Amino acid sequence: MRALPTLRQLAYLVALSERLNFRMAAEAQFVTQSTLSAGIKELETLLGVQLVERDKHHVRLTTVGEDVAARGRELLAAATDLAEAARSATGPLSGPLRLGAIPTIAPYLLPRVLPALRRAHRELRLYLREDLTGRLLERIRTGRLDVALIALPFDTGDLYVRELFRDEFAFVAREADPAVRTKTVALRRIDTDDMLLLEEGHCLRDHAIAACGPRRGRRESPVEATSLTTLIQMVEGGLGVTLLPRITLDAGILKGSRLVARPLASPAPSRTLALVARRTSPRLRDADLLAEFLMEEHGRSTG
Amino acid sequence: MRALPTLRQLAYLVALSERLNFRMAAEAQFVTQSTLSAGIKELETLLGVQLVERDKHHVRLTTVGEDVAARGRELLAAATDLAEAARSATGPLSGPLRLGAIPTIAPYLLPRVLPALRRAHRELRLYLREDLTGRLLERIRTGRLDVALIALPFDTGDLYVRELFRDEFAFVAREADPAVRTKTVALRRIDTDDMLLLEEGHCLRDHAIAACGPRRGRRESPVEATSLTTLIQMVEGGLGVTLLPRITLDAGILKGSRLVARPLASPAPSRTLALVARRTSPRLRDADLLAEFLMEEHGRSTG
DNA sequence: TACAATGATCGAGTTTCTCGATCAACCGTG
DNA sequence: CACGGTTGATCGAGAAACTCGATCATTGTA
Numbered sequence: 001m002r003a004l005p006t007l008r009q010l011a012y013l014v015a016l017s018e019r020l021n022f023r024m025a026a027e028a029q030f031v032t033q034s035t036l037s038a039g040i041k042e043l044e045t046l047l048g049v050q051l052v053e054r055d056k057h058h059v060r061l062t063t064v065g066e067d068v069a070a071r072g073r074e075l076l077a078a079a080t081d082l083a084e085a086a087r088s089a090t091g092p093l094s095g096p097l098r099l100g101a102i103p104t105i106a107p108y109l110l111p112r113v114l115p116a117l118r119r120a121h122r123e124l125r126l127y128l129r130e131d132l133t134g135r136l137l138e139r140i141r142t143g144r145l146d147v148a149l150i151a152l153p154f155d156t157g158d159l160y161v162r163e164l165f166r167d168e169f170a171f172v173a174r175e176a177d178p179a180v181r182t183k184t185v186a187l188r189r190i191d192t193d194d195m196l197l198l199e200e201g202h203c204l205r206d207h208a209i210a211a212c213g214p215r216r217g218r219r220e221s222p223v224e225a226t227s228l229t230t231l232i233q234m235v236e237g238g239l240g241v242t243l244l245p246r247i248t249l250d251a252g253i254l255k256g257s258r259l260v261a262r263p264l265a266s267p268a269p270s271r272t273l274a275l276v277a278r279r280t281s282p283r284l285r286d287a288d289l290l291a292e293f294l295m296e297e298h299g300r301s302t303g
Numbered sequence: 304m305r306a307l308p309t310l311r312q313l314a315y316l317v318a319l320s321e322r323l324n325f326r327m328a329a330e331a332q333f334v335t336q337s338t339l340s341a342g343i344k345e346l347e348t349l350l351g352v353q354l355v356e357r358d359k360h361h362v363r364l365t366t367v368g369e370d371v372a373a374r375g376r377e378l379l380a381a382a383t384d385l386a387e388a389a390r391s392a393t394g395p396l397s398g399p400l401r402l403g404a405i406p407t408i409a410p411y412l413l414p415r416v417l418p419a420l421r422r423a424h425r426e427l428r429l430y431l432r433e434d435l436t437g438r439l440l441e442r443i444r445t446g447r448l449d450v451a452l453i454a455l456p457f458d459t460g461d462l463y464v465r466e467l468f469r470d471e472f473a474f475v476a477r478e479a480d481p482a483v484r485t486k487t488v489a490l491r492r493i494d495t496d497d498m499l500l501l502e503e504g505h506c507l508r509d510h511a512i513a514a515c516g517p518r519r520g521r522r523e524s525p526v527e528a529t530s531l532t533t534l535i536q537m538v539e540g541g542l543g544v545t546l547l548p549r550i551t552l553d554a555g556i557l558k559g560s561r562l563v564a565r566p567l568a569s570p571a572p573s574r575t576l577a578l579v580a581r582r583t584s585p586r587l588r589d590a591d592l593l594a595e596f597l598m599e600e601h602g603r604s605t606g
Numbered sequence: 607t608a609c610a611a612t613g614a615t616c617g618a619g620t621t622t623c624t625c626g627a628t629c630a631a632c633c634g635t636g
Numbered sequence: 637c638a639c640g641g642t643t644g645a646t647c648g649a650g651a652a653a654c655t656c657g658a659t660c661a662t663t664g665t666a
Binding site: 324325326336337340341344357362 | 642643644645646647
């Protein structure tokens with residue numbers, strides 16, 4: 001492949017094409033006339049074509065020169081855009097940020113937070129991905145995701161972890177359920193065989209199991225839900241009771257249902273929301289900023 | 304305006320984005336790893352953004368890096384195209400060539416010549432303009448035309464002139480005209496008041512007048528033709544006789560009419576076809592090549 | 607005829623680019 | 637756990653490119 005012209009050389013030619021005067025063009029490019037003259041000649045040598053026709057009185061571009069100048073203009077514009085785009089993506093919480101979140105957080109926390117985030121950071125372009133923790137972390141590690149919003153405890157390996165806040169579990173059952181007559185519910189009084197869970201893979205399932213201890217009766221839960229909304233349908237249908245994170249309740253997950261939630265007896269089991277990222281990620285600072293933003297928004301809604 | 308990245312720097316980044324390995328990318332760019340490493344760092348500093356994520360084992364591009372690499376790819380492609388286009392326009396008789404020709408030549412000489420020219424020079428992109436000599440020369444001088452095909456004598460000032468060949472005039476009249484009974488026609492025996500001419504501005508008109516000498520009778524010709532085809536209509540209509548250049552007859556301009564042409568007595572008056580261009584034009588050589596081509600084609604058709 | 611303006615050219619200084627060598631960190635191997 | 641091999645970063649030196657100021661020839665203007 002032959003050598004390419006320099007953007008600077010092209011800029012010289014473009015300037016010259018706009019003034020048709022070496023000195024003025026040079027001034028516009030903040031160089032001396034000799035420099036611009038040499039640059040143009042260099043470009044002509046490189047391309048093997050005469051670009052400028054010197055007439056002793058007039059300077060004219062050849063047809064090829066006009067063509068090269070026009071293309072050069074586009075090239076310079078594109079280069080400017082490139083630099084612009086790169087630099088505009090440099091500020092904190094700006095540019096494209098690929099954020100992952102697990103299904104038991106994303107629909108309940110993000111809608112409350114994102115609008116304000118967007119307002120505060122107009123430059124931010126957020127790409128969202130909802131997936132199970134394991135897959136999110138895998139994407140973080142392989143660089144296909146910048147930050148992930150997950151729930152601890154979870155083995156995050158050597159990833160950078162920024163904890164946000166504790167998210168306590170509450171007991172959820174039908175209004176008629178005798179267990180909800182009291183103001184708070186003691187977990188050990190709940191029949192774990194009655195406890196409905198999300199299907200395998202959801203960390204919330206593991207957290208709930210950890211909170212309740214191992215099932216005492218049959219090992220396998222008869223039915224498992226694929227999402228929290230179906231889980232609620234199942235509880236409402238009388239298939240059992242469940243535990244739900246506080247943030248989902250705050251988001252009004254029970255609205256429209258005839259279920260009630262009761263706090264669990266202290267110390268209430270909980271999960272801890274956290275942001276994770278690669279330690280080497282250039283978005284580490286963004287992760288921290290996002291963390292503070294989420295905590296602030298959460299604090300505002302819960303007092 | 305801030306500084307722009309170098310095409311070379313972008314090439315480094317693109318190469319790196321394709322191999323994700325500094326050494327291999329450097330090899331592909333025919334530089335050492337240290338050079339490429341420095342180039343990338345330079346680019347990052349310039350843009351103020353981290354483009355590459357170094358992980359001690361893996362090299363990954365950040366999202367901004369991917370974006371910059373993608374844009375860089377396009378930029379490099381455009382630059383390559385630019386160089387390619389310019390260089391392809393460099394060969395003899397190739398690239399865009401703006402050719403002008405006068406109305407008494409263009410329709411009669413060019414159709415016979417251009418097909419072969421195109422065949423011989425595939426790279427040539429010919430833009431044609433048909434106009435009166437004066438306007439063509441003006442366009443030549445102002446750089447809006449590269450070469451013009453005109454007829455001498457004409458005042459060409461300091462333009463470069465390349466003469467092609469003599470184009471003799473012939474006497475044209477109706478079959479019944481007594482003047483065409485002889486094999487050749489002596490001009491001095493023609494009544495110049497009978498002579499029909501093109502309207503003002505056509506050089507052919509001036510050449511004909513020069514051949515015949517000044518009108519003896521009334522100064523103004525009663526009717527004047529706007530083109531050679533209308534001129535022939537007028538002759539056929541019995542309004543008079545005329546002189547036509549040999550090349551128009553060779554092109555079959557009388558075909559379909561009932562007019563006959565007779566050579567003029569030696570020394571036959573003539574015009575001289577010529578190519579003109581600015582002396583400073585980068586297409587001077589093309590003008591010469593075109594001239595040779597036209598002469599060769601003309602010689603072939605006339606023996 | 608003197609003067610101002612044009613672009614080309616030259617030599618010198620500076621900046622930039624590039625290279626080779628080296629370093630520290632890390633891998634897989636045995 | 638030591639090993640050679642590989643990774644990218646870094647350094648100093650040499651080469652190349654860039655830029656400048658001064659000057660020149662040419663040309664149009666006053």
